[in-house]
Amino acid sequence: MSLLEVENLEVTFPTRDGGLFHAVRGVSFTLGDERLGIVGESGSGKSMTGRAILRLIRPPGRLTATRIALAGEDLLKKSEIEMRAIRGRRISMVMQDPKFSLNPVMTVGEQIMEAYQLHARASSREARRRALEMLNAVQIRDPERVFRAYPHEVSGGMGQRVMIAMMLIPDPDILIADEPTSALDVSVQTEVLRIMDRLVKERGMGLIFISHDLNLVASFCDRVLIMYAGRVVETLPAARLHDAKHPYTKGLLNSLPRLDAPKDKLEVLSRDPAWAHPPPSSAP
Amino acid sequence: MTEELQPAIKVDDLSVWFGEGTDRVDAVKNASFEVPTGGSFGLVGESGSGKSTILRAITGLASTWTGRIETTGRPLGPKRDKVFYRTVQMVFQDPYASLHPRHSVDQVLDETLRLHGIAGTNERIPELLDAVGLGPSFRFRYPHQLSGGQRQRVAIARALAPSPKILLLDEPTSALDVSVQAEILNLLSDLRAKNNLSYLMVSHDLAVVGHMCEAVAVMQNGEIVETMEIAALRALEASEAYTQRLLDASLGYRAAD
Amino acid sequence: MADAAEKSSGDAASRSALRQWLLTDTPTSRRHARAAALYQGWLKFRSNTLAMIGLGIMIALVLIAAFAPLLAPYDPFAQDLSNRLLPPGTTGHILGTDSLGRDILSRLIYGSRITLYIVALVALIAPVAGLMIGTIAGFAGGFIDAALMRITDIFLAFPRLVLALAFVAALGAGIENAIIAISLTAWPPYARIARAETLTIRNSDYIAAVRLQGAGPIRIITGHIWPLCISSLIVRVTLDMAGIILAAAGLGFLGLGAQPPSPEWGAMISEGRRFILDHWWVATMPGLAIFTVSLAFNLLGDGLRDVLDPKDAQE
Numbered sequence: 001m002s003l004l005e006v007e008n009l010e011v012t013f014p015t016r017d018g019g020l021f022h023a024v025r026g027v028s029f030t031l032g033d034e035r036l037g038i039v040g041e042s043g044s045g046k047s048m049t050g051r052a053i054l055r056l057i058r059p060p061g062r063l064t065a066t067r068i069a070l071a072g073e074d075l076l077k078k079s080e081i082e083m084r085a086i087r088g089r090r091i092s093m094v095m096q097d098p099k100f101s102l103n104p105v106m107t108v109g110e111q112i113m114e115a116y117q118l119h120a121r122a123s124s125r126e127a128r129r130r131a132l133e134m135l136n137a138v139q140i141r142d143p144e145r146v147f148r149a150y151p152h153e154v155s156g157g158m159g160q161r162v163m164i165a166m167m168l169i170p171d172p173d174i175l176i177a178d179e180p181t182s183a184l185d186v187s188v189q190t191e192v193l194r195i196m197d198r199l200v201k202e203r204g205m206g207l208i209f210i211s212h213d214l215n216l217v218a219s220f221c222d223r224v225l226i227m228y229a230g231r232v233v234e235t236l237p238a239a240r241l242h243d244a245k246h247p248y249t250k251g252l253l254n255s256l257p258r259l260d261a262p263k264d265k266l267e268v269l270s271r272d273p274a275w276a277h278p279p280p281s282s283a284p
Numbered sequence: 285m286t287e288e289l290q291p292a293i294k295v296d297d298l299s300v301w302f303g304e305g306t307d308r309v310d311a312v313k314n315a316s317f318e319v320p321t322g323g324s325f326g327l328v329g330e331s332g333s334g335k336s337t338i339l340r341a342i343t344g345l346a347s348t349w350t351g352r353i354e355t356t357g358r359p360l361g362p363k364r365d366k367v368f369y370r371t372v373q374m375v376f377q378d379p380y381a382s383l384h385p386r387h388s389v390d391q392v393l394d395e396t397l398r399l400h401g402i403a404g405t406n407e408r409i410p411e412l413l414d415a416v417g418l419g420p421s422f423r424f425r426y427p428h429q430l431s432g433g434q435r436q437r438v439a440i441a442r443a444l445a446p447s448p449k450i451l452l453l454d455e456p457t458s459a460l461d462v463s464v465q466a467e468i469l470n471l472l473s474d475l476r477a478k479n480n481l482s483y484l485m486v487s488h489d490l491a492v493v494g495h496m497c498e499a500v501a502v503m504q505n506g507e508i509v510e511t512m513e514i515a516a517l518r519a520l521e522a523s524e525a526y527t528q529r530l531l532d533a534s535l536g537y538r539a540a541d
Numbered sequence: 542m543a544d545a546a547e548k549s550s551g552d553a554a555s556r557s558a559l560r561q562w563l564l565t566d567t568p569t570s571r572r573h574a575r576a577a578a579l580y581q582g583w584l585k586f587r588s589n590t591l592a593m594i595g596l597g598i599m600i601a602l603v604l605i606a607a608f609a610p611l612l613a614p615y616d617p618f619a620q621d622l623s624n625r626l627l628p629p630g631t632t633g634h635i636l637g638t639d640s641l642g643r644d645i646l647s648r649l650i651y652g653s654r655i656t657l658y659i660v661a662l663v664a665l666i667a668p669v670a671g672l673m674i675g676t677i678a679g680f681a682g683g684f685i686d687a688a689l690m691r692i693t694d695i696f697l698a699f700p701r702l703v704l705a706l707a708f709v710a711a712l713g714a715g716i717e718n719a720i721i722a723i724s725l726t727a728w729p730p731y732a733r734i735a736r737a738e739t740l741t742i743r744n745s746d747y748i749a750a751v752r753l754q755g756a757g758p759i760r761i762i763t764g765h766i767w768p769l770c771i772s773s774l775i776v777r778v779t780l781d782m783a784g785i786i787l788a789a790a791g792l793g794f795l796g797l798g799a800q801p802p803s804p805e806w807g808a809m810i811s812e813g814r815r816f817i818l819d820h821w822w823v824a825t826m827p828g829l830a831i832f833t834v835s836l837a838f839n840l841l842g843d844g845l846r847d848v849l850d851p852k853d854a855q856e
Contacts, residue, residue, distance in 0.1 A: 041461035042432075156331075185330035185488065186533035193537050212461065219536030255466035257495035259518050259534070265470055266495070269463035345749055369755040382746035386768045390571060395764070399754040424574035442750065 003206040004031040004053070004091075004174055008066040011048050011057055011230075023048045023061070025230040026278065031174065035200065035207045037221035037238060039214055041252075045230040046210050050176045053208075054087050071173065089119040092167035096179040098159030102151035108135075109147035112166050119170040134165040138195050157188035161195065168199055174206045182211070193220055214241070214252055226252075229276035248275050290357035292450050292482030293319040293342065298351035300334070300341045311337040313506045314351075319450075321356075324476065324483040326493035328530070329503035335486045336377075337506075339452045342484075343374055356449060370400055373443035377455040379435035383427040389413070389438050390423045393445060400446040412441040417471060433464035440471065444479070451476075453485040457492060469496060490534040494518055502527045582848045592844020598837035606653040613647035617804045626820045637822045639812065645826050648804035652827065655805045656834060659720055659789045660782055666724035668774045671731025676762050676770060678732070679739025690736070696729040702791055709797040716789075716805070719798035723788050727781065731774055738770045772849040779842025786831055806831050 011024040024045040029036070040046040048057070055075065057063045068075040070090060078086065087093075095101045103111055112131040116122060122130070128147075135143035138161040151159060160180060167175060177196065181189040197220070200207045211217050217224055218241040226234045226249045234246040244250050251269035300312040312334040319325040327335040340346035342353055344364040353360045355372055376382035383392060393412055397405045410420050416437040427435055436456060443451055456472070457465040469492065476483060487493045493500050494517050501511045502524065510524040522528040532538070564581065568574035586592055605612060614633070621642035629637040629645075636645040678689035696704070701723075708722035742748060743766075751765060790807015792798030799805035801812075806827040813824030 041463065187330065187529055190533050190537065214462070215536040219538065252462060255463045257466075257469065257491045259491050259494045259520070259531075262495065262518055265473070266466035268467050268470065343749075343753055345752070364755075366755050369753060374750070374753055376746045376750060378746060382750050384747045384751075384765055384768075387765075388574065390574065395751070395756075396754050399751075399756055399760075424568040424571075424577075439750070442754075446754075 002030040002032045003071060005067060005069045006030070006049075006053065006065065007068075009049065009052055009068065010064045011045070011052050011061060012064075013061045022230050024052060027227075027230075027232050029225055029232065029235070031206045031208060033204055033206060034223060035197075035209060035221040037217035037224040038208060038210045038227060039212065039217050039224055039252075040227035041212060043229075044227040046212075046227050047178050048230075049227070050093065050178050050208060050210050053176065054091055054093060055083050056087075085119075088115065088167075088172070089170045090172050091174045091176065092170070092172040093176045093178065094160070094163050094167050094180045097183045098156065098163045099151070099183075101163055102159060104151055106150075107147070108149050108151065108154065108162050112147075112162070112169060115166045116169045130169060131165075134169045135162070137168075137199065138162070138165045139191070140165075155188075157184050157192060160184060160188075160192050164192070164196060164199070168203075171203065172205065174208065175200065176208045176210070178210045179212070180209075181216075182213070189216075214256065218242075231276065231278065233275055246275075247272065290321065291318040291354075292321045292323065292356060293325075293484055294352075294354040295338070295342075296352040296354075298338065298341060298349060298353060300337050300346055300349040302346075302348065311346075311506055312341070312349075315501075315503075315506075315508050317501050317508065317511060319482050319484050321449075321482055322476075322480050323499070324485060324497045326497035326500035327484070327486045327503060328488065328490060328493050328500055330488060330530075332505075333503040334506040335503050336454055339374065339454050339484065339486055342452060343372065344368075366400075370446040371448055372450045372452065373446065373448040374452040374454065375436070375439050375443050375456045378459045379432050379439055380427075380459065382439050383435055385427055388424050388426050389418075389430075392438065392442055396442050396445040402446065408445075412445060415444060415475070416441045417467075431464075432460050433467060436460065436464075436468055437471065440468075440475070444475070447479070448481070450482045450484070453483055455487050456485070458487070458489065465492070472496065490517065490530060502530065586844050586848045589844045589847060591840045592847070595837040595840025595842075595844065598833060599841060602653055602657065602834060602837070605650055606657050609650050609654060613644075613650040615644035615647040617643060617648045617651040618802050619643060626816065626823070628820075629822050629826070636826050637820075639809070639823050640816060640820075645809075645822070648809060649806070649827060649830050652804040652806045652809065652830070655716065655799060655803065656786060656831075659716070659723075659786065660834075660838075662720045663724050663727060663785050664778055664782070666721070667727035668731045668778050670724070671728040671733075672735045672767065672770060672774060674728070675732035675735025675737075676739045676766050679736040680743055680758060680762055680766065686736075689732075693729045693732050696726065697733075699726070701726045701788060705788065705792060706795070706797065709792060714797045714800070716799045716803070719789055719792045722792070723785055726788075727785065730781075731777065734773055734777060735770045738773060739766050742766050742769055772846055775849065776842045776846045779838040779845075782835055782838040786835065790831075 007028045009024055009027040010022065013021045013023060015021050027049055038046045038049060051057060052063050053068060055063060065076060070086065075083070075086065102108070109128070109131055112134060113124065113127040116127045116130050132143045132147060135146055140146050140158065140161055146154060146158065146162065154162065180196070181192050184192060196207070199205070209217060209221055218238050221238045224236050224238050224241055225232045226236070226246065228248050234244060234249050236244060242253065244253065248269070251267065254267040255269050257266055295318070296316050298312055298315045299310065301308050301310045303309055315338060317325065327338060329335045337346055341349045342355070342360070347362065355368065360368070390409060393409045394405045397408055402408060409423060413420065413422060418434065418437050418441070422430070422434065430438065453472070457468050460468060472483070473496065475481060483496065485493060485496055494514060498514050499511065500514065500517055501508045503509065504526050510522060510527050512522065512527070516522070520531050522531055562573070563577050565577060568577050621638070623642065624634070624638055625640055625642040627634050627638040629635065631637060634644050634646070636649070638644055639648070674689055674693065678686040704726045705719070705722040708725055709718050712718040712721065748761060748765060751761060787807060789798055790805065790810060793805050793808035794811035799808045801808070809827040810824050813827070816823050
């Protein structure tokens with residue numbers, strides 16, 4: 001049985017003129033013990049998909065799906081209280097910018113301890129020990145100092161490591177990372193990805209890695225979903241991304257400037273409105 | 285000496301700092317480089333490396349600097365004059381922040397043309413929009429009615445309004461999707477060829493700089509660590525370890541060895 | 542009959558053509574664009590029912606003030622001591638009479654002129670002064686900022702009525718001087734708001750962009766910073782209006798504002814206070830009038846904010 005099954009996920013928002021905007025339409029995928037990348041441009045519904053798995057769609061947005069199952073348990077049937085126990089404890093989420101996800105008036109250590117104690121009944125001493133252990137695991141050199149620091153006192157890369165530590169301390173089954181490194185410099189980015197990679201491997205977690213960066217996803221993940229206008233247009237093993245069939249994926253790849261293949265003019269993606277609809281062959 | 289023989293921008297021993305006394309932060313230390321007329325030069329580095337600060341010093345937005353800056357052979361003093369603004373223009377990083385939220389495209393371009401004392405704005409505005417690939421229907425739109433790529437086109441049209449010789453590009457595509465980035469980069473390449481512009485481009489993306497520029501300076505902690513021709517960059521042949529690290533990282537993720 | 546139908550369908554056609562012209566996404570000229578923007582703003586405003594109620598009350602107030610002599614059943618100053626303190630509903634005096642037998646309805650109708658006068662003048666003077674001082678302080682920074690803000694602090698430190706009293710004492714009693722005094726005490730909060738907004742706007746890229754076109758500070762402040770400060774000031778002004786009307790009334794009560802026979806609403810409340818236990822309507826009726834007008838200002842302000850702020854509208 002796979003870790004997570006999503007079938008026919010739809011997220012809609014009412015528009016001003018009384019219509020419906022489909023942010024996500026008919027997305028289905030399964031996640032095993034792997035690193036799954038979701039790639040798309042802004043507005044493709046990739047972040048919304050990540051949030052919908054945790055049922056974090058705020059009204060007036062509406063979430064429907066045939067099935068969202070975590071290890072066989074249907075998440076759609078859970079009450080809001082049961083969902084709260086699942087968020088963080090079994091599925092964690094790392095957001096783009098640590099500046100906005102850390103509480104500015106609590107020290108880093110307090111926040112990690114809180115994340116742990118919310119889900120595990122542990123003494124403060126135990127929580128503190130675990131928090132320091134986690135800071136060590138994300139390769140922070142002097143965990144004691146960072147433990148006492150406030151979020152504004154740590155750098156962006158450090159902050160994102162703290163976020164990862166916080167999200168991984170309850171030992172979740174699945175980690176959803178929404179553009180975890182786009183706010184970071186490239187050199188820091190590699191380190192953060194390595195930490196994430198190692199922890200996911202060691203702990204046997206499933207990882208959903210949401211990003212706009214095709215090259216990064218292709219080199220980091222095992223499998224890639226490419227989203228356009230709320231739909232998954234193509235699913236590929238990451239190693240074979242460059243053999244993509246769908247014109248959108250090919251267009252995206254070709255529109256990237258490349259150091260190893262210089263050209264005078266970049267290819268410009270011409271969008272086909274038909275991409276937003278399912279191909280006729282697979283229509284029910 | 286004629287203007288053609290002068291480099292478009294010549295920066296010599298430039299240092300820029302912010303704050304005074306113990307709060308003083310040296311953002312740029314002893315930077316020197318040249319942008320040939322009609323050429324395109326890239327400044328690469330991570331956040332805080334001082335690359336954008338150099339642009340702000342050239343434009344006069346950062347006023348505490350020492351060293352020598354020349355544009356088209358004219359040394360710059362502490363104040364910028366009208367001639368400078370007609371010669372040098374800038375495109376900002378975030379098209380969502382660089383357009384006034386209450387001004388329509390028409391107002392933005394009209395004001396810019398008037399400030400440069402250019403008459404006949406009613407005829408010039410459609411030409412400018414056309415030059416950046418926007419139809420006349422965009423003329424009376426407000427920024428919130430435009431996509432990121434369209435906003436950046438408007439910002440480029442504004443920069444082109446006084447027919448400048450030099451464009452300073454501060455990460456012009458980093459806030460855009462990759463497919464839109466390709467459109468904007470193509471537009472910038474075309475404009476350079478057509479109007480014989482010189483570009484000084486700041487970016488953290490080596491691939492973008494590799495595509496747009498002929499030479500690049502790599503910056504770290506306010507200093508230029510290496511200046512290289514683009515052929516060397518494309519061949520991934522850096523002489524400095526830091527540049528090599530940036531190049532490796534730009535190729536995507538590699539698991540630890 | 543057929544003619545009429547044809548004519549009305551022709552009207553409808555030209556109306557819908559006008560509507561099309563106004564709602565277009567692609568205006569053809571600046572005049573067209575301005576008309577379209579105004580019309581679309583009006584449509585957005587119209588969709589806000591509460592704001593429309595506020596606007597309706599304001600229009601009614603203006604009309605009442607304009608046609609006061611035609612609408613008022615009695616002379617607002619005519620005393621009739623035999624008919625003093627008649628309760629509301631008495632034949633001939635729908636809202637009753639006050640302690641001197643003057644018709645309250647007529648006094649309210651004439652009083653709307655004074656209310657409008659106060660509101661209009663204060664709304665012209667205080668926010669404009671505050672806007673100028675605040676944006677200059679915020680934009681210039683350094684010594685100018687410090688000096689202007691300390692002056693603002695001094696004005697803020699005095700209770701409004703006490704400061705207004707001092708001004709009126711110096712300038713002489715009367716409604717005009719009361720208005721000037723209120724305006725002089727009302728600007729500091731606007732200056733504070735304008736300065737705070739300016740500080741966030743000052744360092745934005747679009748200000749840097751217009752500087753790179755060689756724009757001077759005056760153009761930047763008036764053309765680029767003011768339009769962004771105005772919407773929050775308008776909202777604040779509409780919220781303050783009730784307080785301003787009451788401050789004018791307070792000055793009147795102390796004999797420093799509107800002088801006694803004048804049917805100023807606040808002064809009417811002050812007069813009615815003496816009878817509030819036995820003859821509640823004398824103070825209540827002008828109170829209701831002030832309440833209605835203040836509420837109308839608030840509703841109007843809310844609606845205006847929605848229209849004036851394109852950033853919010855986008856969501």
